[in-house]
Amino acid sequence: MRITVLGCGYVGLVTGACLAEIGHSVVCTDNDESKIDILHQGALPIYEPHLQEIVVHNVAAKRLSFTADLPEAVRFGDVIFICIGTPPLHNGDSDLSGIDGAARLIAQESRSSKLVIEKSTVPVQSGQKLSRALGIYGRNSQWSFSVASNPEFLREGSAVLDFLHPDRIVIGVGDQGSQLLLREIYRPILRQELLRCPVHDDDCPQKNPPELLVTSINSAELIKHASNSFLALKISYANLIADICESMGANVEEVVRGMGLDPRIGPAFLKAGIGFGGFCLPKDVQAFIRLGEKVGVDVSLLKDAEHINRRRIEGFLAKAAHALWTFKDKHIGILGLAFKPNTDDIRFAPAMELISRLLEERAHVSVYDPQAMDKTRALFPSIRYCADPYQLADGAEALMLATEWAEFKELDWARISRLMQRPLVLDGRNLLDRSEMERVGFEYHGVGVLSTAEAEARCAAMPLSPGAR
Numbered sequence: 001m002r003i004t005v006l007g008c009g010y011v012g013l014v015t016g017a018c019l020a021e022i023g024h025s026v027v028c029t030d031n032d033e034s035k036i037d038i039l040h041q042g043a044l045p046i047y048e049p050h051l052q053e054i055v056v057h058n059v060a061a062k063r064l065s066f067t068a069d070l071p072e073a074v075r076f077g078d079v080i081f082i083c084i085g086t087p088p089l090h091n092g093d094s095d096l097s098g099i100d101g102a103a104r105l106i107a108q109e110s111r112s113s114k115l116v117i118e119k120s121t122v123p124v125q126s127g128q129k130l131s132r133a134l135g136i137y138g139r140n141s142q143w144s145f146s147v148a149s150n151p152e153f154l155r156e157g158s159a160v161l162d163f164l165h166p167d168r169i170v171i172g173v174g175d176q177g178s179q180l181l182l183r184e185i186y187r188p189i190l191r192q193e194l195l196r197c198p199v200h201d202d203d204c205p206q207k208n209p210p211e212l213l214v215t216s217i218n219s220a221e222l223i224k225h226a227s228n229s230f231l232a233l234k235i236s237y238a239n240l241i242a243d244i245c246e247s248m249g250a251n252v253e254e255v256v257r258g259m260g261l262d263p264r265i266g267p268a269f270l271k272a273g274i275g276f277g278g279f280c281l282p283k284d285v286q287a288f289i290r291l292g293e294k295v296g297v298d299v300s301l302l303k304d305a306e307h308i309n310r311r312r313i314e315g316f317l318a319k320a321a322h323a324l325w326t327f328k329d330k331h332i333g334i335l336g337l338a339f340k341p342n343t344d345d346i347r348f349a350p351a352m353e354l355i356s357r358l359l360e361e362r363a364h365v366s367v368y369d370p371q372a373m374d375k376t377r378a379l380f381p382s383i384r385y386c387a388d389p390y391q392l393a394d395g396a397e398a399l400m401l402a403t404e405w406a407e408f409k410e411l412d413w414a415r416i417s418r419l420m421q422r423p424l425v426l427d428g429r430n431l432l433d434r435s436e437m438e439r440v441g442f443e444y445h446g447v448g449v450l451s452t453a454e455a456e457a458r459c460a461a462m463p464l465s466p467g468a469r
């Protein structure tokens with residue numbers, strides 16, 4: 001099928017490349033010509049595992065191309081995926097001006113009828129507004145425009161895997177024709193009949209084929225916001241539990257394991273830490289709160305989840321202050337900058353707030369991340385960027401782990417404890433093992449996991465209940 005993708009950001013690039021990968025002819029375009037230039041040079045404007053290989057492979061196979069000529073791109077596809085960013089406005093609403101602009105472009109430049117598919121994350125009823133806009137901008141056009149919604153659930157760092165092996169594909173349609181076209185587009189994935197799989201070297205693990213859920217356009221749009229907000233709720237709930245564990249001397253890792261064994265709860269997204277970041281969860285929760293308020297629904301549950309998330313850094317810094325007393329002139333290393341591992345994305349990353357706060361406290365901040373240092377340098381040019389975690393540890397009085405890159409677990413921590421001025425680690429992602437860290441001489445502080453000394457002190461301080469005397 002001939003497919004056009006508007007927008008070459010995370011969603012657009014992964015969608016375009018993977019649709020070409022499953023056999024479609026795809027043209028991707030973006031109004032940021034610098035992105036198209038980078039792509040024409042065979043590079044990518046983002047870091048995403050497996051994506052470079054897929055782009056190169058499908059460009060060579062002449063199934064994928066990039067152009068800055070927006071009208072030419074619009075005319076190419078019978079189907080157009082809108083993958084344009086919907087960043088938050090100052091009041092938390094989603095900025096839909098890019099979608100509106102796309103409607104004008106499509107209506108005015110098309111030379112044939114189109115199926116226009118929303119893949120950007122948009123508030124419910126945006127499809128109706130898109131349809132109306134296409135009708136208004138295309139009132140003199142002889143072509144017809146159907147609209148559908150096809151929300152993405154791609155996670156940064158595993159987006160290619162999530163596209164080729166999804167748990168579900170949701171399509172919101174208003175007519176049979178649109179449904180048939182979308183079924184045809186996704187047929188290789190629905191049947192898991194991939195030409196090849198760069199993620200699993202063509203040896204994909206057995207997995208049930210994804211479910212295709214066909215709904216109304218409104219429901220499909222709502223599924224995205226509702227899903228991301230529920231994930232945020234789960235994370236904030238785990239962080240609430242972590243705070244109780246710290247006060248009561250329990251271990252959040254044990255508690256969430258116990259919870260997650262119940263299939264009604266499930267183990268996923270119960271990892272306590274310094275909070276959720278990234279360009280999706282924070283903004284989608286905000287947009288969903290705004291949406292609920294507009295229709296008079298009590299969204300305090302979501303507001304509480306957001307509030308709990310915002311306070312994570314506060315609690316983490318309070319723990320650090322307890323250990324360090326003051327931050328001024330202290331040499332503090334931050335291990336991990338990206339909002340999560342396997343990405344170079346620092347948008348709404350907790351580490352960014354950590355850096356800002358420590359700089360306010362006039363600490364000497366050094367950082368290391370395998371992928372996200374270039375993007376961080378643009379925000380914080382004056383801090384110290386280290387070549388590796390050992391350089392980061394050298395002379396540091398504390399290390400704060402902010403991103404759970406797997407490679408940090410494999411570090412020679414005994415060597416790090418010798419390099420540091422004081423072997424103090426504050427693990428904001430509970431990546432490391434407390435007893436192992438204490439065995440090699442660290443003062444170790446996790447989230448919702450007390451250090452052995454703290455746990456013993458808490459127990460000793462706990463007044464015995466009258467009956468126990």
Ligand code: UDX
Pocket residue numbers: 152153154155156157228231235268269270271272273274275276277278279280281339340
């Ligand atoms: C998210 C959704 O998962 C994805 O389905 C949607 O399409 C886009 O938004 P992403 O933003 O890539 O994906 O990140 P995700 O893996 O969801 O993590 C979001 C944040 O939550 C990260 O900062 C991560 O560190 C944090 N997190 C995640 C936790 O703190 N605890 C957890 O248990 C899981």
